[in-house]
Amino acid sequence: MADIDPVTLTQALIRCPSVTPVDAGALGVLEDALKPLGFTCHRLPFSAPGTPDVDNLYARLGTSGPNLCFAGHTDVVPVGEQAAWSHPPFGAEISNGILYGRGAVDMKTAIACFAAATARYLGEQGDAFTGSISFLITGDEEGPAINGTPKVLEWMKANDEVMDACIVGEPTNTTTLGECIKIGRRGSLNGFITQHGTQGHVAYPQHADNPVPKLVKLLSALSIATLDQGTAHFQPSNLEVTTLDTHNPTTNLIPNAAKAGFNIRFNDLHTSASLKTWLSDALNTVGENFDLDIQVSGEAFLTPPGLLSDVMSAAITTVTGLTPELSTSGGTSDARFIKDFCPVAEFGLMNATAHKIDERVDVADIHALTDIYVEMLRGYFARA
């Protein structure tokens, strides 16, 4: 079995300037690493009106279950001010044991570590390996996420490609490798209220109907409400008022409307549908003559602790000595699509330099992350 050096492969991936939605050869670099291991590779380009065309890769080794899938993305965000980088963003230069480049933590290195870990694990298993290992890699995670993971998942379903568990390599740790596994995410919903009134002169309020105090009453009702107390794996759901506007530059005018916006980050005790019902009930109890518009960014989800998180935690402890927190904090990732197909959890590098100037990774952490993924493969196929 061919060995893969995760540092060399990371460098080759970073040297492809795959700023979303451009591939720039990145998926081909990964394919070239996986094919010698015996993977069957499917390139899956998708397009949709009004969105950029995107190339994706689904690769699988083995035909029987269980199928453990490694998921991630080869696209990266733009470099920002190139002159501000201390090393070229697509140079993948190593200086004093630190590898610099766009995608170093989010998340080309994790993909290289997936591949290197797979090569090592298959090498030690030889003919004894009976399950399947797959890679679901998109070029559309940092973009609109229309022609990426959701469409690959549809393609997999149509082709009877079943995953039994999925590890996403997004950077999950804050400062130390091994701190944190993400097993879910809060949902997010944005609300916009327009309180209607009647415009008039502040000196003759009897001829007007001021919407501002009415809007304040609505917002007050929302702000003092307790949505829940949190759960074992989620912090309490929270509503934050984000803006309140009348766009009124004068001092003597009662405006005819006032608008406000708010965001709710919610746990798995709620859905966007249940929150819509709650919002309209709560607002209708204290006010009238307003419009409520709601935009849902995503539902809450949780992979309850079990085989996948146990195997991942044990692997992290074996390599780092740390016991990772099982967290649902932070922003969104493609795990939100994968969760409808199989248990999914995320573990990768540190996120401190993600999307920043001088994005970088300690070379020692590249080797440690590879060791952790090898342990995850050992643990999963020993128990699944």
Ligand SMILES: [Zn+2]
């Ligand atoms: Zn990412």
